[in-house]
Amino acid sequence: MTASLIVARDLVKRFGDFTAVDHISFEVPEGVVFGFLGPNGAGKTTTIKMLTTVLRPDGGRLSIAGHDPIEEPLLVRRAFGIVFQDPSLDGELTAAENMELHSVLYRVPRAERRERIEILLHFVGLWERRADYVKRFSGGMKRRLEIARALQHRPRILFLDEPTAGLDPQTRNQIWQFLRELCCDEHVTVFFTTHYMEEAERVADRIAVIDHGRIVAQGTAAALRQQTGGRTLEDAFITLTGHSIREAEAAPIDRMRTMRRVWLGR
Amino acid sequence: MNAVVILWLRQLKLYSRSRARMIGALGQPTLFLLALGFGLGPTFARAGRGDYVQFLAPGIVTMGILFAAVFSGSGIIWDRQFGFLKETLVAPVSRLEIVLGRTLGSATVALIQGSIVFVVCLAAGFRPAHLPLLPLALLFMAVIAIMCTAIGTAVGSVLQDMQGFPLIINFIVLPLFFFSSALFPVPDSQGAVWLAVRLNPLSYGVDGLRGALSGGFEFGVTTDLVVLVVIAAILLVIDAYLFSKIEA
Numbered sequence: 004m005t006a007s008l009i010v011a012r013d014l015v016k017r018f019g020d021f022t023a024v025d026h027i028s029f030e031v032p033e034g035v036v037f038g039f040l041g042p043n044g045a046g047k048t049t050t051i052k053m054l055t056t057v058l059r060p061d062g063g064r065l066s067i068a069g070h071d072p073i074e075e076p077l078l079v080r081r082a083f084g085i086v087f088q089d090p091s092l093d094g095e096l097t098a099a100e101n102m103e104l105h106s107v108l109y110r111v112p113r114a115e116r117r118e119r120i121e122i123l124l125h126f127v128g129l130w131e132r133r134a135d136y137v138k139r140f141s142g143g144m145k146r147r148l149e150i151a152r153a154l155q156h157r158p159r160i161l162f163l164d165e166p167t168a169g170l171d172p173q174t175r176n177q178i179w180q181f182l183r184e185l186c187c188d189e190h191v192t193v194f195f196t197t198h199y200m201e202e203a204e205r206v207a208d209r210i211a212v213i214d215h216g217r218i219v220a221q222g223t224a225a226a227l228r229q230q231t232g233g234r235t236l237e238d239a240f241i242t243l244t245g246h247s248i249r250e251a252e253a254a255p256i257d258r259m260r261t262m263r264r265v266w267l268g269r
Numbered sequence: 270m271n272a273v274v275i276l277w278l279r280q281l282k283l284y285s286r287s288r289a290r291m292i293g294a295l296g297q298p299t300l301f302l303l304a305l306g307f308g309l310g311p312t313f314a315r316a317g318r319g320d321y322v323q324f325l326a327p328g329i330v331t332m333g334i335l336f337a338a339v340f341s342g343s344g345i346i347w348d349r350q351f352g353f354l355k356e357t358l359v360a361p362v363s364r365l366e367i368v369l370g371r372t373l374g375s376a377t378v379a380l381i382q383g384s385i386v387f388v389v390c391l392a393a394g395f396r397p398a399h400l401p402l403l404p405l406a407l408l409f410m411a412v413i414a415i416m417c418t419a420i421g422t423a424v425g426s427v428l429q430d431m432q433g434f435p436l437i438i439n440f441i442v443l444p445l446f447f448f449s450s451a452l453f454p455v456p457d458s459q460g461a462v463w464l465a466v467r468l469n470p471l472s473y474g475v476d477g478l479r480g481a482l483s484g485g486f487e488f489g490v491t492t493d494l495v496v497l498v499v500i501a502a503i504l505l506v507i508d509a510y511l512f513s514k515i516e517a
């Protein structure tokens with residue numbers, strides 16, 4: 004049994020008198036693909052933000068690759084790569100320039116940079132498009148580029164916040180295939196969230212289900228099905244989290260993103 | 270190459286790829302130069318103040334820098350909107366490096382804009398009084414650019430959405446510009462305008478640039494430089510603080 008790369012103990016995050024994450028605990032062992040599932044507003048993104056040094060927890064303990072995100076944020080940041088829910092590329096730069104900027108920010112040794120960019124762009128099938136502006140890329144291409152970018156500094160953990168949201172089935176398939184290969188080739192531990200239960204069932208070695216800020220179940224997909232008596236993971240998920248539809252209040256940034264989609268069609 | 274350099278370089282690349290920005294930012298200063306320079310010129314000369322274009326040009330160059338620099342703050346809001354800001358905020362570099370790289374990059378862009386406006390002024394008949402003082406003029410332009418960019422960065426770090434930005438900025442930029450002695454000499458009598466001009470940090474930029482280009486410092490070259498550098502430094506510290514408060 005290898006040591007766990009991600010350890011969360013009694014993690015708490017409050018916004019005013021609303022408890023977004025309520026004393027959750029979980030561990031992700033090295034080399035595992037870990038699926039973090041939950042309805043909208045359950046606390047998935049808040050948890051990822053705490054794991055990735057973006058938000059400060061109000062209670063509990065965290066260890067990412069052996070470091071505390073509060074005490075040693077820069078060491079933690081060097082240990083993970085992240086693909087956010089929304090694109091975080093610079094559309095006015097080319098694919099190669101986006102990659103280069105990242106490798107400089109993460110201090111990838113100069114001797115390695117070029118080779119690493121070439122390998123990764125080949126890996127996600129974008130090498131031929133390296134000199135094109137990212138603003139001309141499709142949603143799927145952007146996502147692939149972001150995965151390649153996140154891997155440049157050889158992170159031990161890759162965080163993916165809904166990496167396949169809004170993509171067609173072909174692209175989703177392809178992305179999971181990449182990620183599976185990655186786990187083997189680059190020895191990366193993957194932590195992802197998704198709304199697509201069949202994806203989680205197929206890809207994740209371990210799953211945790213979060214609802215109302217609490218972890219309601221963890222284990223393998225098979226164990227969750229057994230526990231709830233459901234035929235598929237989706238059945239299990241509905242049994243665990245109920246039928247009601249969640250309304251998460253949109254922050255100004257989300258409203259802006261909606262506007263952007265309306266105006267720019269992306 | 271480090272984080273500051275690559276982020277500086279990014280601002281230059283974005284600028285060089287946007288011809289609209291380059292040309293658009295020239296329109297306003299050129300309009301002011303032509304309309305005021307030639308419209309008010311005869312009146313200015315009749316009042317015994319000499320050639321108005323000669324007086325006005327350094328103010329117009331300052332205007333070019335001011336507008337390009339302060340509006341660069343909208344870049345932070347755009348990057349937030351398009352998501353790129355997050356990429357820099359979770360990178361293993363300090364916020365200070367990020368804010369410094371961005372601000373110096375945008376200041377360099379503003380300096381280039383100011384230089385183009387300077388060329389437009391030359392085309393309109395402006396002639397620098399002392400060519401050997403040109404490096405001093407460039408130094409003043411650079412410090413003005415950094416100070417004004419720092420103002421834009423502060424506003425860009427605080428505001429969440431794009432609609433508010435031009436409103437807030439106009440509220441800051443126009444008073445700064447109109448009470449900077451860019452368009453008219455510092456009044457001799459001690460009134461409200463006299464006070465506003467003296468309290469306005471940009472006045473010291475205009476004065477320094479005018480002294481270097483057309484001759485005659487009102488406040489003195491040392492005072493001008495010290496005021497600009499101190500204000501720019503204070504603003505950069507404020508930027509670093511406000512930027513560190515941004516949530517990814």
